[in-house]
Amino acid sequence: MNDEIKEKLLKKSRATRSEFRGRIISFVCTAIIVTVVVSIFYFVASKGLATFFSNKVNLWDFLSKTIWNPGSTDSHGSPQAGALPMIVGSFAVTILSAVIATPFAIATAVFMTEISPNKGYKILQPVTELLVGIPSVVYGFIGLSVVVPFVRHTFGGTGFGILAGTFVLFVMILPTVTSMSVDALRAVPRYYREASLALGATRWQTIYKVVLRSSAPGLATAVVFGMSRAFGEALAVQMVIGNAALLPHNLVSPASTLTSVLTMGMGNTVMGSAANNALWSLALLLLLMSLVFNLVINKIAKRGKF
């Protein structure tokens, strides 16, 4: 009798055991995610760095040379892996589309929060949600059948190029930047507006001098986030950019981005060859850029807390 009670007291209860089990299960799930992230970095870096260590491509040549033909070698015997055309292409479409999208997105967000918070918000909220949900290949297809012919008729050339890519990315990142800007504007405390209006400022003066300025970090975060989306977008851009690994002369000549070369090339090269390793270096560059965008967003977001 005594022993039985003693045993019961010394043994862990059912609840304790289930608690322990639950803690382990949920921790393992979290560990899986961290492992995946670490292994993405490890695998992409190990492949991408092979260009520089086993194929002996100079890092500076990789970033500054303009001839992309990693299957063949130059006079020094190292592969011709000059990624500058793709780097320029990626940055060009990213920056241009962000430059066009920013005023549209912020204006729409201001309209939704300051001008017409009831009716306008109710209409535009689902509009932005639906636009976010449209798959990127559909944007690419529309770009191919509407934007490319339009650019061809208006500006000449084939229609494929940075301009078409910019248009497609502009529409793609517009809803994302808008909805994040809305969040930023809504975070501005109400008494900021009241104070400004009480001083006799008009609504526009309040928006321009108080609301937009105090939410500037949040708006900047939204724009940088949109840029990181644009930088990493692959298929929609690949469909309209023309896929020529040349340094673009103008906005309507065929060009390429990091993502478009990756999309087209990965299936046509043999694993482990110099051409394939060079593609992985592009992937590594893409990975590092998304890290940079992440850091910038974190830096800005820290400043913007009310």
Next chain:
Amino acid sequence: MDSKKWDKIATGVLYFIAGVMILILAFLLIFILWNGLPHVSWHFLTSPAKSFQSGGGIGIQLFNSFYLLILSMLISIPISIGAGIYLSEYAKKNWLTNLVRTSIDILSSLPSIVVGLFGFLVFSISAGLGFSILSGALALTVFNLPLLTRNVEESLRSISGSQREAGLALGLSKWETVLKIIIPEALPGIITGMILGAGRVFGEAAALIYTAGQSAPPLDFTNWNPFYIASPLNPLRPAETLAVHIWKINSEGIMPDASQVSAGASAVLIIAVLIFNFGARYVGNHIYRKMTGTK
């Protein structure tokens, strides 16, 4: 007087831009549905694609999209719920939690093509799965996990602390409190997030072209044995999804009616996404009403 005039002008400009935004969506939707819907028929939805002749359908691609979606959700839902519980209930404020949060942030901001290439390298080549539904589903899991996890965590966090205290006061362990009190209450939010995640996965293509492959071999819809090579359920066969199909026939297709097929397929894709979007809201509200008894 001047500032009042500026106020009017600015308001007008803002109205105009908001209108443009609505026009863009309206144009996109009308363009896709107007061009695509005439090509959508029962035959189009069920017959296999043809590479060199016109008149092909999207039957196999449509099936692949759904099968891939279900497989990847089966893998990612339990993991994301587990990780969400850990982050909202168990995680302490220390460097380890910071590390976890940072990696989820990084994972969610990775370009999907990088996720696809990682899947290609690890699942298709190293693990020997080849171009298969399974490696596609695993790549989509990687792509979807950070957003699902964040959604679960936020839904759990929005439940008030008094519910947790009530559970603990009744003598339940923390884990039991989470499973029996917190999760049921957070369920509407979790399910809404899952359906939205499903919509995102359904339209994803970049992560799939090098994992699930770009070919859709004919399927034998009479044999449902998962180990048979042409069985629809075989997880080791290559499977081109609807989104990949649209990309494929537009970028390197030799199909004579490529633009009609992609218009039709785009319309189907958009309708599916719309259904996911509205379904998420409807189901979330419905469950909430059912569980709380509010009318």
